[in-house]
Amino acid sequence: MTTSHVIELKSLSKTFGNVKAVSDISLDVADGSFTSFIGPSGSGKSTLLSMIAGFDQPTSGTIRLHGKDVSKLPSSERNIGMVFQNYALFPHLSVFENVAFPLRVRNMDARTLTSRVHEALESVGLKGFEARWPKQLSGGQQQRVALARAFVFGPEVLLMDEPLGALDKNLREHMQSEIKALQRRLAVSVIYVTHDQGEALAMSDNVVVMSDGRIQQVGAPAEVYRRPQSKFVAQFLGETNLLEYDLVSRGLSGPIGRLANGAAFVLPDNITDAASGTLSLRPEEIEFADPAESGCRHARIEETVFLGDCMRCRVDYQGLPLWVKLPATVMRSVPRVGQNVALHWNEASLVPLDD
Amino acid sequence: MVRRWFWIPGLGFLVLFFLLPVGAFLLQSVLDPGPTFMHFERLFEGRAFWVSLGNTFRISITVTLICAVIGFLIALRIATLQRPYANALLVLIVMTVWISLLVRNYAWMVLLGREGIISTSLVALGIFERKTSLLFNEAAVVLGMVHVLIPYMIIPTYAAVQAIDPALLRACDSLGARPAQVFSRVLLPLSLPGLATGCLLVFTLSLGFYVTPAILGGRGQTTLTMLMEIEVNEQLNWGFAAAHAAVLIAITAVLFFAYRSKFGMDRLWGQEL
Structure with a gap:
């Protein structure tokens, strides 16, 4: 039987005592893809990985690897x-022996073994390190050895459990792109567990956002980032402003909503008919406009945080606190605390959320 | 700088109560009655010395090997237990060291004797025809010594096993190693320093063992220490007894330095395991 899925999880659950670490997870992972499980600690992502690896037995459900129930x-047999x-x-053991x-x-024959090990070490940039001992290597080098060891035998899938957690920021970013490049070159499926949402967004073809042992949302990074379905996903991936609104009317120009501060605005067309709801508005979707313009939303800058490539401003939008993120290139003049500004956003950037 | 003088009481104690008496005793091997090598000549010429040296080594090696196998298995088992259970078991193991050696050896005499529970049980089961003493042979000596010495194997071996990162065992699994391969390729090599420490302790202690072979052994289990005891208590030939002791100490020293050059001294005190 051929299948385009490297891993198929069906109704997978894991209970420790009376704690449900993973509840009823079903998921198909496309062959050759880079998939990240992300979520806060205790979300069940590591338990899920542990079950796929075979270190933990599922309480119920099945795990299929290339169609075969494992x-x-x-x-050791997976x-x-x-x-x-x-x-x-x-x-x-030396680097080579590791x-x-x-x-x-x-029980591979010596000649094939030697050439395979050299090949693997070369592809992680550690040619010439064969005789070293793990203790003599830096964290990044040890990580590469671990990587080479994990793929040298041609596994069906590569699992990574927070592999870059112990490295410093620069090295981490460097390793991210190396791992990504290696994954493309080897065309191997990768399941990557991390609590670092930036890392997941940067590397993955698909992200699986988890919390409380359940999958919250699955999709391509850009899609999950732009179209979060729940408050949890909107807040966990990146920063966002949550706007609580009451539905006022379904007018000719589209549905109209009213915010807690009384301001009325046009809602996106795809909202439900519920009397109230929540919208996500990413800080980078808000722009500062000319306050002289008519019909604009007046606000006052309360706090500014300079971040180098951008600036984060907390503004008071008629009693409602909002975060605004401005790229450094847009800032004609540095915003000052106390300055009056007008806010502008596109209706399309308002994303309705469940709950 | 008070710290600089801290070693003086300890050193003084060692010199006064260990180095001086042992040194004075050993010197007798070459100074009793006057400067002489006759004790060593007599020692190396006599058949009794070589036979008992052979006995001593054979018994010590057997005891060390049995302790290594059983001790390693016990250490592995304890290491898989949860912390409180593991600690409780370790305390029990260490506690056996507090019970007098003599008491424990006499206990074996009772158990292994003609009227002992083992003999009578075997008769009841029809395996023995009549009550037989199981004492005064090498098996009894080895049994008694393993019983007394096994804590010295378990403690350092456990320290080594327990220090093995459980992630390594999971790595083995994920890399396709079967249980026997995990044992031979990872578990055993990583436990080796602890096992070596245990072997050194058990073997050197075995070399100097007196009570067990004397009580549970027979003619074929005469050890160097038993010869010494005869020279000191019966023959009153201290010089000759000291020559025996010098040989034993020399053997122990050679083993000790061989261990140190291979594993380093730190390991013996349980550091860096």
């Missing part, structure tokens, strides 16, 4: 590569 198989947060390199480990336990 739910009952021990980890042919899954895993990169651990703390690298988990064998301290008593990478050779999965091939040795498969």
